[in-house]
Amino acid sequence: MNQHFKTWRRVGALFLFGAGWVALALARPLSPPPGLQADGLPALQRVAAAGAEAPVLRFVGWHPQRREMLVLASAGGSLQLHRLAEPGARPQPLTGGRERVDSAQWEPRRGEYLVFSRDRGGDEAFRLYRLQSPEANSSRLAEPQPLTPPGARVSAFQFLPQGDGLVYVLDQLDGSRNPVTSDAAEADAEDAAAAPSPRTRSARSQLFWMDPTRPESARLLGDTVGGRYTDLRISSAGTVLALHTLKGRSQTLRFDLDPAAAPGGQALVGVSNADRHREDDVLLQRQALNGDFRQLVQLQLATGQRRAVNLPELAGDLEALALPPVGSALPLALVHNEAGVSVLRLARLGSEQPLQRVAADLPAGVIQGPQWHPRLPLLAFNHASAQSPGRIVTWSPEAPGLQAWSGREEGATSGLDYASLRWKSFDGLEISGLHIAPPAHFKGPRPVFISIHGGPSAQARPTHLSGSLRYLVETLGMHLILPNVRGSEGFGQRFLKLDNGRSREDAVRDISALLDLIASRPEMDARRVIVSGGSYGGYMSLAVATHESARIAGSICRVGIANFVSFLENTESYRRDNRRAEYGDERDPEMRAFLQGISPLSRAAAVRKPLFIVHGRNDPRVPYGEALQMVAAVRAAGTPVWFLTAEDEGHSFSRAENRDFLFSATVAFVQQALAAVPPDAEPVAADADVSSVLPQRSKAGAK
Known part of the structure; x- marks a missing residue:
């Protein structure tokens, strides 16, 4: 010993x-909760947190018709969907139970229902569920209706414009786990002694269209064995795109929504002349096209051509963008990661005007999930900093300054700073x-x-x-x-x-x-x-x-x-x-x-x-x-x-x-x-006990 x-x-x-x-x-x-097993831990005592914090709400999306938010908040020990009717209002729960909600979207036309995803026990086998919009003052939770089968993983989903159904990516799962027993100490040691059996199933990814009011309507748009669909995108004109990766090679494919079309995507390069009438169908995305950092890139769907949007030189990655509603005069919202700090700017494509910075008064932190309201001049986003665990903030060109919909004032929770x-x-x-x-x-x-x-x-x-x-x-x-x-x-x-x-x-x-x-x-x-x-x-x-x-x-x-x-x-x-x-x-x-x-x-x-x-x-x-x-x-x-x-x-x-x-x-x-460190212990030299396990590399040999 x-x-x-x-x-x-x-x-x-x-x-x-x-x-x-x-x-x-x-x-x-x-004592450990029923779901935990503590092996080798001594008897513990409960440690009180350093200070209670207000519940943190996370912005998910706007209601398509009302000045109202869909948010995630803790309820019953897990994240659940809530409705936030106005700034500072008490969130109204929409979902419940022990299993957390992962993501959600309102049906984009009238908001009569929403679709959300959740897994079981953290297994990430996300299923889609439809939830009818409850009455404004109802205290009874509606029963969600499952839309996709159990045992598979919905990795992405998105509604088509005007609510013409939704598309989703379904990844098939191996359905196996390394051997686990309930008697932790001896049994786990026995399990560990045997090498885990490799999973041999090839990856399979499928793309579907569905009318969420009729789950039986699900129709296959694409199917890849050994490959994967990611980066699901839908243009404002309703063009469905996904990145297809197979054997290390990736290309963007376009998928036909015509029920008579055979499943399978079409590469954007070399499209037929019949598609030339859609030359105004473009998609804005983030990509490191002409430099070391990701920038705003315009993808021409009729030709597959990409070009960097000419914006002033910025000192960091483009990490998020919010498109204005189709037909509106609102600007594009861009969030850049500059030395770890999120910077929010507004840009009008084709304009010579400099980018407008907004939210500069917020403490240095991280901005996530920016989104314009579909009908109102309101931009919402999540903001977290050293001083605040999370706030939902809105900005409008029609009103000066920012408005907090949730969260404490900055500086109220901690004096710590980076x-x-x-x-x-x-x-x-x-x-x-x-x-x-x-x-x-x-x-x-x-x-x-x-x-x-x-x-x-x-x-x-x-x-x-x-x-x-x-x-x-x-x-x-x-x-x-x-x-x-x-x-x-x-x-x-x-x-x-x-x-x-x-x-x-x-x-x-x-x-x-x-x-x-x-x-x-x-x-x-x-x-x-x-x-x-x-x-x-x-x-x-x-x-x-x-x-x-x-x-x-x-x-x-x-x-x-x-x-x-x-x-x-x-x-x-x-x-x-x-x-x-x-x-x-x-x-x-x-x-x-x-x-x-x-x-x-x-x-x-x-x-x-x-x-x-x-x-x-x-x-x-x-x-x-x-x-x-x-x-x-x-x-x-x-x-x-x-x-x-x-x-x-x-x-x-x-x-x-x-x-x-x-x-x-x-x-x-x-x-x-x-x-356990002896009070008289001397600091160990930088090169002690290292050379035998970590071969040194010279500067000349470094990559």
């Missing part, structure tokens, strides 16, 4: 670290991240919590912190660092591709360079660093735990990849080719050997610090078997592992009771891991 394991056991019952011990001493005992952090990696590449320092009353070098985003092509941005991260900063006095390693979104296409294929571990080296930076900062305690991440960030946390065990105090992996080969073989077939393009094709013997070699599972014996693994058993993206394998291997090497699993969750914990337990368990793990 290693010495650190002994220290971990001695402090296991104390949970005493800094100011947080008082909160824990006064907390109530905590600072930029930059460092040079092994090859001289500059890496950046966000840093939040603990409150000033915490003196001396403070411990550090590194939280790595998923994706890989996501981005750490200045939005509101989760309750657990806020607790670590405000109550435990930890520095929080949110790195954007190579491969992150928002820094251009070149930066985005720097971690692909055989360059995967270069991103891990970016975290090693961050540990060097931490060791040089006197306000940070380099002996007490916790590394955490979810999904791809979970892989990163495991990789850091194998490469840098001597320089961290512990790590947390949520739904992370332990073995790239078993991950690629067992992730759902509809996303497997996409992941192969990012990580490498495990069917190629050389790449398979490489992927095995860099997988944390192959180096599990190098994990010498406490590890907390969290995974939902219904996860279709990173199968549950990844967690089983890693837990068994790390425990076999003598290192303690906390293992928390959920039978009613998938790739994230969405149920309130499960999230509450995870919050308390995370705080307890961090406190215990930090308390």
Whole structure:
């Protein structure tokens, strides 16, 4: 038994670290909810959140006729649809139950019904449901009517103009999971000992049209075996487009809605002369056409030609756009990601006028889901920042300023704010991240919590912190660092591709360079660093735990990849080719050997610090078997592992009771891991215990 394991056991019952011990001493005992299984966790006590927050509403869409919003809000522990009649009004629930709603759209003509999607237990097998619009003052929830079959996944859906039915993409699922039993400890170890059986079904994606008032009307528009339909788009003239990807090659196809037409899409290039009368049928989209960043691109549907829209040079990715209603004089709304901050501007195509910036008075944060009202001059969007967990805001050219439909005033929830952090990696590449320092009353070098985003092509941005991260900063006095390693979104296409294929571990080296930076900062305690991440960030946390065990105090992996080969073989077939393009094709013997070699599972014996693994058993993206394998291997090497699993969750914990337990368990793990660091421990040198597991790359050899 290693010495650190002994220290971990001695402090296991104390949970005493800094100011947080008082909160824990006064907390109530905590038992896992029925859907959770806690394996290797000690008896926990409930940790109260750092401060209650107002319910957060998320804008989904406008009612097609009324000045009224469709929003998502928590009800009964999960996200449900609500009607928001006016600014500041009490939301009226439209759906209920334990299963969360994922997305929704009103029928665009009169709004007599809406269509929404939901899954079961986080399995992401989204089905479509129709819901009749209830009476304005009705307290009774209407019964939703299923439109699509169970066991398949609706990945996208969209109404045709004027409510002429809707089209949707249906992905067939493998329908299998890695073996799971209810007796966690011994049975999970047995399951992990056997390699997961690869899923062999080829991907199959189908495109359908349907009249939602008559589900039996569903008609096949396109069918691809071994391929996938994505990026479903419908032009204002009603042209249906989808991106078809097969064997690594993609093209945009147009689909015929004529009932007499045979299923199958037509490439936009080389269309017949009969379609020339539709030369004014265009589509605006985001694409990196002539540079490193995504820009506004106009797609001519009659010819398939794309051209960048001539706008002033902007310093970031175009991340969202809102088209004005057909025939209106309203401008186009554009949201750009500029150094992680969303900037909203208005543009009139063909005009020489400069872009008009709006919402500049909002705190630096993230804008999502901009949408014009179909009939009124009202632009709505979601906004989140360090000061606000989420607000729905509207802007109108007919009234000055912004109007909040939901949310608290800025600055009411937290005094925390972000600072930029930059460092040079092994090859001289500059890496950046966000840093939040603990409150000033915490003196001396403070411990550090590194939280790595998923994706890989996501981005750490200045939005509101989760309750657990806020607790670590405000109550435990930890520095929080949110790195954007190579491969992150928002820094251009070149930066985005720097971690692909055989360059995967270069991103891990970016975290090693961050540990060097931490060791040089006197306000940070380099002996007490916790590394955490979810999904791809979970892989990163495991990789850091194998490469840098001597320089961290512990790590947390949520739904992370332990073995790239078993991950690629067992992730759902509809996303497997996409992941192969990012990580490498495990069917190629050389790449398979490489992927095995860099997988944390192959180096599990190098994990010498406490590890907390969290995974939902219904996860279709990173199968549950990844967690089983890693837990068994790390425990076999003598290192303690906390293992928390959920039978009613998938790739994230969405149920309130499960999230509450995870919050308390995370705080307890961090406190215990930090308390296990001997008070007289010396910081480990930057190159200690690293060369044997992470081969160094020279600047000359860096890509």
